[in-house]
Amino acid sequence: MPDTHLIEDGSNSMAIEALHWPNDDLSRIPDWIYTSEDILVRERERIFLGKCWNFVALEAELPDVGCFKRSYVGDVPVIVTRTGDNAFNVFENRCAHRGVEFCRELRGKVNEFICPYHHWTYDVTGELIAVPFRRGDKGKGGMPKEFDLGEHNPRQFRVSCRHGVIFATLSDDTEPLEEYLGPETLEQFDVVFSGRELKVLGYYRNRLNGNWKLYHENLKDPYHATLLHVYLATFRLMVAGQKSAMICDEVGRHATAASAKDDAIEIGDDLVDEMKGAYRVGMDLNDEDFTRYVPEFDSPWTVTMSTIWPNLIVQRELNTLGIRHIVPRGPHALDMYWTMFGYVGDSEEMTKHRMKQGNLMGPSGYLGVDDNEAIKFLQDGFRNSMPGEGVVKLDPDKEGGTDTLISEASIRSLYRHYREVMDI
Amino acid sequence: MPDTHLIEDGSNSMAIEALHWPNDDLSRIPDWIYTSEDILVRERERIFLGKCWNFVALEAELPDVGCFKRSYVGDVPVIVTRTGDNAFNVFENRCAHRGVEFCRELRGKVNEFICPYHHWTYDVTGELIAVPFRRGDKGKGGMPKEFDLGEHNPRQFRVSCRHGVIFATLSDDTEPLEEYLGPETLEQFDVVFSGRELKVLGYYRNRLNGNWKLYHENLKDPYHATLLHVYLATFRLMVAGQKSAMICDEVGRHATAASAKDDAIEIGDDLVDEMKGAYRVGMDLNDEDFTRYVPEFDSPWTVTMSTIWPNLIVQRELNTLGIRHIVPRGPHALDMYWTMFGYVGDSEEMTKHRMKQGNLMGPSGYLGVDDNEAIKFLQDGFRNSMPGEGVVKLDPDKEGGTDTLISEASIRSLYRHYREVMDI
Amino acid sequence: MPDTHLIEDGSNSMAIEALHWPNDDLSRIPDWIYTSEDILVRERERIFLGKCWNFVALEAELPDVGCFKRSYVGDVPVIVTRTGDNAFNVFENRCAHRGVEFCRELRGKVNEFICPYHHWTYDVTGELIAVPFRRGDKGKGGMPKEFDLGEHNPRQFRVSCRHGVIFATLSDDTEPLEEYLGPETLEQFDVVFSGRELKVLGYYRNRLNGNWKLYHENLKDPYHATLLHVYLATFRLMVAGQKSAMICDEVGRHATAASAKDDAIEIGDDLVDEMKGAYRVGMDLNDEDFTRYVPEFDSPWTVTMSTIWPNLIVQRELNTLGIRHIVPRGPHALDMYWTMFGYVGDSEEMTKHRMKQGNLMGPSGYLGVDDNEAIKFLQDGFRNSMPGEGVVKLDPDKEGGTDTLISEASIRSLYRHYREVMDI
Amino acid sequence: MTKERGRPPVEKFSEDERRALRFKIEEFNTEYSATLDDQDIHRWPSFFTNDAFYRVTAKENFDQGLPVGLVWLEGRAMFLDRVAAIENTMVFAPRYLRHYVTNVDVLGFNDAQEICAKANYLIVETLMEDSTKIFQAGIYQDIFVYDESGCLKLKFRDCIYDSLLIPNDMVFPV
Amino acid sequence: MTKERGRPPVEKFSEDERRALRFKIEEFNTEYSATLDDQDIHRWPSFFTNDAFYRVTAKENFDQGLPVGLVWLEGRAMFLDRVAAIENTMVFAPRYLRHYVTNVDVLGFNDAQEICAKANYLIVETLMEDSTKIFQAGIYQDIFVYDESGCLKLKFRDCIYDSLLIPNDMVFPV
Amino acid sequence: MTKERGRPPVEKFSEDERRALRFKIEEFNTEYSATLDDQDIHRWPSFFTNDAFYRVTAKENFDQGLPVGLVWLEGRAMFLDRVAAIENTMVFAPRYLRHYVTNVDVLGFNDAQEICAKANYLIVETLMEDSTKIFQAGIYQDIFVYDESGCLKLKFRDCIYDSLLIPNDMVFPV
């Protein structure tokens, strides 16, 4: 169907050929990037399976050779295995025979993978090593003589690890991981992943009712932090005017939202007014220890949230640490897999402190709930209301990093990059 | 896919360009108007958001200035607010910033609406009145200088009220409400909504498993009344031959099914025979008071059910009164929101009588269940069986209103209008 | 969207026009035949409603004239009725008036069918015999004079029965049932359905999370039998090298997987090795009677599983007998309706033996679970991983029947036929 | 109007009384549920006193004190008429329903020395061709009395459901 | 055949007997459920007598008196063989199951002085990558006896499910 | 760390003790559930001792002995802070939740003479514009003690959920 008086961006049909970005203007974002199936198909090909490094696992999840984890690149199921002291493999969770998604356990340890349907067998690197009755039985049946095991392997991904974090890419052309991250993101990454050995403390999983890109935007959007999160201002974890920055790479796809807690900060009446109710006067924590930052990082920031395109968030919120792994589930949902961790050698007290501060984030976090709800409310808007667009005009002269919370520069730089890659 | 030997109406593809009405014949209705996504998209634009007055609320639901109700025009979420003694506003429930469906409570009372994500703030008329940190913070960030709050408002609907009932339209060209209703429908409307102050008695909600148009047809279809509803004949609330009428407007989109209870009616053996089991001989109510009509209206009819295109039903069934608000939920479902009411000044006994007779209608009503099931059975037919069409030939020489129950004239007039508007 | 570097079979769009079979090679099966909606629509028309005999009921389910069963041809709802001693009718479960799927009970006995909406009435043959108030009421309304009941019947299917099994076809051109089955399949069919009167022992139903064709393939795939089903080898019900055959018709659409239990079989170390874990050494049944075959058939085989295209499986597994009726539910699921039976005159002990062996098959069967899981894992592969294809190269020089378990010849013959009919 | 009838408990029970009563009320609810699960609908009125009040209403109505009910019955005659409608006149597809009644709470006597209690209920529904789905989650707010033969009867049952959006319709009482 | 075995109660219990028995049976069902929720499947046969009969069948079969079961076991050997199959030969994806057993009803003695009881069960299933879904709603129809050490054992359990359309398959008994 | 706290029962109860305790614990769970169902969140900490530990965590964490919780609280102050956040700072759409607590099992004393118990819970959620859905299925692993006035209080509650994939988020404790 062509455009009409109400629909002016081609979204009547939702087919990618018909969609067009409003006025080619980066400060306007059309709903259809969040709702079209065709867009998601192209994102899979050009982003997740394109020239990107995707998070797949932490090395600490795979302590021994033969340990595996069922994981995802975009929404494509993969298996991550440890195949040596410092060797990891990532390959598609799909049998080369008929297509079975054969690995069904979340994690485990094996000598080999046997596809249940016909017991085609793969070693831990993902290579096909046995086809039962390949030569037939009693001279009958079996594979053609020229059948070559080597030609029937699940698709392999290239792997790159840095300080305990495992990434995968399908493309031969993806630049080296460090280059891909860029020096700005790498610096922040290396604060958390400095080479200290990680200790996994547990997992959360939730299905958010929003398009996967909304999660990136949320963390590239410092503007919402002190407004949506009443908790942050009320308990003086973060307030406008406090030291903070949005640190971007040159390409504009990654970002780190950084802030430094300032217990001396004062919240004037003007600010309270400006914040339209986002600060509740006169509240104090009963457990004051809760927001205490135990210094442990070589960084001026007490909080950094890094979005690493396209599927990783690194959370350093005071002393609660974790990664979040994004798995798109259709245009309207994403699964978030959280891995919370500390470091080997943490005292019991420190682990407890991390657990306590874990209440801030996650599917039931004081801040986490706010974001999950906001993302759902956004997607509800896109799905239910008349096709429209969003406005991202804050901090208009910038693109990418910025040192004010009142900015959408980093969202715009993301979409400049996105439009190039997606050719839309 | 082109037509085939089984599919001859273009419904192989379900894309609107390929669909064609069978033989251009109004007495045949193709399945695809009930099953195609494309049709629903066009209905949204040309009907609900087109030149129609949509029901959104009763004034009685919004007693004070600042009261609001979360409502829908078609399936588009809107907010209805009372902004003055006789002033109401209807605007899209979508934040002008990024698109959040920000109002989440079913109803309430506020001074202003604050979008949770970044606290953009709207007054009760739906006007954007504050953007936090619009000028930035400490000289950094904020909106471009030329940013004009006035250009960032949720879409406003025009509002028209009549005797306590609030309607909205998005189009500037919709004729005045009274003209839109037409004198026939207006007359029936004014019987229930005579200006007496309404008292809300409560709400029902149900999700029907059928296309939204089936609900209109059901009430424009007097033929089913004494057949499907065994209750009606058995307890002599309505029988063929009894005084009844289908009263239509000139355009053919609205209709009122009217009947007058006749306690003296006799049901002959011929009739019993003709009705194929729709009359159960020899049953009587234990509670005879139940079907008693307490006269309270200036009307020859004891029952009127008005369908007001496109999303309102006005129920006057003896003394149980209510409106039903249709919200399409995809091609295969509709949500029905019921508001049951009486009048301010009703005696306690009268309220009780209304409650008692409430058992007739609604999601568990003696008549309500029948219709909900029939509509589901119809949609099941459209979804599951081979693509086909329905036949609406009864009362062949008429279109629109009629004074016999054995007629489908009013369904045909609806689809004449519908085809014009939809251009199909 | 056109093909891309990752997608090379047109499945970017999933529209049938764009899909192409990889290299025209029968030993490669593209994912899209299991996932495309367009394919399913065409399958409905060309296969289920095309020149095929579809299973709809057993005569034993309909003991008396007037007995009916709600059934399906493909996913199209039909009613099967007994209309005489040896007469059965099959007609669409869709009212000729507006389209209501009017029969809602799984089975029952009636004199006539009355559509609940307006009481149009059909006799047990499916003929419209009454339209209430056809002539109007008191001279008003009613049908046009020329209205002919005979022109408003649900679609009738042609019916053919053999030895207690009822089949239906919509096409006038389908060859006679016996010819359709072909002599090979007929022979196996007649072992179970020899004319002995059947006694229904009960029903199972399950919804499998896989495309309907996967069920056919599963039973045309002898290769999986001794590998997936650890139970079979472990308890020596079936092992490679044992007497077995895949018996196909000439067209290649039907097949019977046959095997003869051999209690003397030995499982050498070589075989254990080849089977990659599919044999658990040293296990024995506690209840040895469980796998005992009580001779009752004139056949060299103790087990035959016949797939009768397109929607029937005949199970003869030792002494547990049943049919399985396939109903596609979208591309990603199928409903399986099982009818378990014995013969009139079975001793109580024999019935009990059948019940006991019933644990082998069905939604909770020792073998049944394996297959249901494998089919789900396959469909998961098709849905979740990158678009790809399966490989069916075993027993490369054959097509159709074969006498080795290590063969996929019968799957290839099915798809040769399928591609012809589907024109893909 | 309803508020009056559902008079709140004013006098708490001792632990022994609660133990004895909870056992009886659980037995009552089990039999009540089984009657409905079996669709033995003509037995249903016998769980109520002759003058009983029964209502099924959404939590949004209850919370606002609004009187409507999907089902709103007062007095035996109205109960019988609903049963007659279900058995004879209402048209509906076959279905299975199953009740799970948990969290029975014996609250105390109200000022008429009647027993106030409540319980959470969950009802799941199965249509013949579909999977089992949640039909309704809610709470019973009850007043029990003893009949002449010492059996518990409901004088008042308000079924207040969370499940605002009824799936299609509600054929049977809950 | 099943009908014979599931002999109906002929003698009602007193309230005291019901109270005592319901407590015991609830404890039994709780432990039984926990065993299955923990997938401690090899313990499962120990809840039954040596000659016990166990069946899982659809309500449509039960209502028509048809004998089949998805699971149909008679005697300890068959129970052990099913456990062995689940533990050793059956292939299936990992899953969590959870039982909710409510509405326990102690019906009375049958003519063999065995205890007849029933209960509603609801089982929800969670696959590793998906949300929790209703797996099966149904009713247990039970006959209990005491073993030599005075513990309740099931001599007969008929699990009659409403959920006609089993979601994919049923790996564990219910 | 959690493992230590959740010390396992070492001493079994007699049947009489179990009967008495199960009644009390069921009453406790009923009131606890009602408090949460009513979203009367500020009452919630009163069900716990001052030094109580409360956690909500996925079965996958529990099974691997991993310490994280979606909610992880130790000591009254942390309980109060969570209540304050829910009441004052957290932003979320309105919703109804309903608890069904069944299969209460009274396990015995642990080595500190505290009462160990468990129960299955099922929570269903209703958003204002949608149907009722399963929110969470899980098991409570509890340690109860008596407070000075003889009332049961939770010293330890581990809520271990099967429903690995939380639907959007979890606003209230369970």
Ligand code: FES
């Ligand atoms: S599908 Fe994996 S071995 Fe056949």
Ligand code: FES
């Ligand atoms: S989306 Fe509403 S304020 Fe930003």
Ligand code: FES
């Ligand atoms: S739809 Fe069947 S009688 Fe009208």
Ligand SMILES: [Fe+3]
């Ligand atoms: Fe945030």
Ligand SMILES: [Fe+3]
């Ligand atoms: Fe009607």
Ligand SMILES: [Fe+3]
């Ligand atoms: Fe098999």
